[in-house]
Amino acid sequence: MIKYNLKCNNKHEFESWFSDSKEFEKLSKKKLLECIFCNSKIIKKSIMSPRILNSNKNENRNPPELELKKLKKDLINLRKFVEKNFEFVGSNLANKVRDVYYDKKSNKNIYGSTSEKEREELKEEGIDLVSIPWIEKDN
Numbered sequence: 563m564i565k566y567n568l569k570c571n572n573k574h575e576f577e578s579w580f581s582d583s584k585e586f587e588k589l590s591k592k593k594l595l596e597c598i599f600c601n602s603k604i605i606k607k608s609i610m611s612p613r614i615l616n617s618n619k620n621e622n623r624n625p626p627e628l629e630l631k632k633l634k635k636d637l638i639n640l641r642k643f644v645e646k647n648f649e650f651v652g653s654n655l656a657n658k659v660r661d662v663y664y665d666k667k668s669n670k671n672i673y674g675s676t677s678e679k680e681r682e683e684l685k686e687e688g689i690d691l692v693s694i695p696w697i698e699k700d701n
């Protein structure tokens with residue numbers, strides 16, 4: 563199987579799997595490919611080198627051990643920074659965020675958790691939350 567990143571003439575990008583590169587050419591020629599967003603039939607490959615699904619786990623060396631370690635360290639530092647500089651408000655974050663946002667004098671830093679729905683609602687009000695991966699320190 564080969565995964566291609568595809569792009570339609572309206573610049574929508576999406577991914578699709580093909581059994582091989584010939585299948586893509588065939589479907590493309592017959593205009594059987596369709597943009598999943600706008601149904602445009604003018605589809606191009608957006609990158610030249612396809613990623614190949616490798617079922618051999620032994621060759622799966624990505625991401626390298628070292629990168630993971632470094633990433634984890636960064637995330638732990640990020641967590642420490644947030645814990646030190648932000649006030650924890652738990653799952654009440656959505657309400658607290660509004661308090662801070664609409665109170666112009668307040669510049670409190672807070673953190674906690676929200677549901678997807680709450681996040682969407684806040685976004686509609688112009689409040690963009692940053693979410694960070696929360697990593698366990700002793701893990």
Ligand SMILES: [Zn+2]
Nearest residue numbers: 570574597600
């Ligand atoms: Zn499209």
